[in-house]
Amino acid sequence: MSATLFVNLPVKDLKRSEAFFTALGLPFFAATEDMAAVMVSEQAQIMLLTEPAFAEYSRTEIADPTKTTQVILVLGMQNKAEVDEIAEKAAAAGAAPVGEASDDGFRYRRGFTDLDGHHWTALCLATPA
Template sequence: MAHTLFVNLPVADLDRSKKFFTELGFSFFGMTDDMASVIISERTQVMLLARPTFATYAKTEVADPNTTTQVILVIGLDNPAEVDEFVDKALAAGASAVGEPITAGGRYQRGFADPDGHQWSALCLVNPAG
């Protein structure tokens, strides 16, 4: 049975976040004044919630993504060129680079932090021999 995954992220400035994800080429579903749903794929969406709205759903204090890491969101792509294109687009749209590219273990992966500090990676599985 296939399920849909909704990942919820608190954001400080919803308009800035919508602009950032639009510049990465994503579209949205279900935008309101305090939340917007970024369509990652047919069965995956990232819900951007204004921090006060996010806090109403959270059981504990909302973490500051600039000082703690609770999750790393990974976008799977088809090849290293797509990884580079995606991360370069994110950096041009206001993200900051995180770490060095990883080329070991049959993968190519690069990381970045979005304007709110949430950590993301772009990943493709490659042939370990080449």
């Protein structure tokens, strides 16, 4: 079975979030007044929803990602250069770094929070020898 993953994220300012993800080099599939679809791959999309639109789908209160962590969104990159590139683009677009770059010989990763405080990690895995 093959499925497409849609991750829904509440955002305070949709236009600001669209500009942020555009600065990362991620294309958009579609947008309306209250949501926009960021294409991560053919099988994964990030759905940015204004907080009122997100609340229509949620059974519980929307968490404040600047105070709690429910999920860490990981972007699998091909190599260290791509990890560095997207982390640097994120910083230039206003993201805050999360920790230092980490390289344990098997994984290289850099974390950041987007403009709404959602935690992201760019990661590449070493190819086994």
